[in-house]
Amino acid sequence: MKNRIRIERAILNITQADLADRVQVSRQTINAIEAGKYSPTLALGMKIAQQFEKTVNEVFELEEGD
Amino acid sequence: MKNRIRIERAILNITQADLADRVQVSRQTINAIEAGKYSPTLALGMKIAQQFEKTVNEVFELEEGD
DNA sequence: AACTAATGTAAAATATAGTTTACATTTTAT
DNA sequence: ATAAAATGTAAACTATATTTTACATTAGTT
Numbered sequence: 001m002k003n004r005i006r007i008e009r010a011i012l013n014i015t016q017a018d019l020a021d022r023v024q025v026s027r028q029t030i031n032a033i034e035a036g037k038y039s040p041t042l043a044l045g046m047k048i049a050q051q052f053e054k055t056v057n058e059v060f061e062l063e064e065g066d
Numbered sequence: 067m068k069n070r071i072r073i074e075r076a077i078l079n080i081t082q083a084d085l086a087d088r089v090q091v092s093r094q095t096i097n098a099i100e101a102g103k104y105s106p107t108l109a110l111g112m113k114i115a116q117q118f119e120k121t122v123n124e125v126f127e128l129e130e131g132d
Numbered sequence: 133a134a135c136t137a138a139t140g141t142a143a144a145a146t147a148t149a150g151t152t153t154a155c156a157t158t159t160t161a162t
Numbered sequence: 163a164t165a166a167a168a169t170g171t172a173a174a175c176t177a178t179a180t181t182t183t184a185c186a187t188t189a190g191t192t
Contacts, residue, residue: 001109015168029150038129041067045108056122066109095180
């Protein structure tokens, strides 16, 4: 699962901890998702995209093996 | 988490088992997600939307408490 | 009415997402 | 160069998604 979280965060100028607060998860969860370590739940993926005012498909992309 | 899976399945005229096969999960998983019993992983949500040639946001919608 | 396909559901087990605490490393600001 | 903020990471734990097996109910056929 690829994603543009780092870029979108940079645009909003917010930290991983800020984003974590906004979508109500731990900072480590954002860090892991941003690093592509695992696929979040759909609900979380949607909340993250929502923060960036983007669609899920604009923020996340499936890759081989997902 | 609300979704339009039943409707989109009807348009494609495929069963829950068909969809399950296509996205490589069990039929019960599709049944539970379609019934809104839980939020799938983002990867699965994206695969399901992909089958319908729709975006995730067109197929799934966040609701209070998600 | 009988038969079959499709759907609903449940319990136990496994896999994976997400938390918490804690510390190390890197980046940014002073 | 130093301090502070941000990020990376790890282990143990909890929560939840998904599987498997199995059976009950509903819808559609013949």
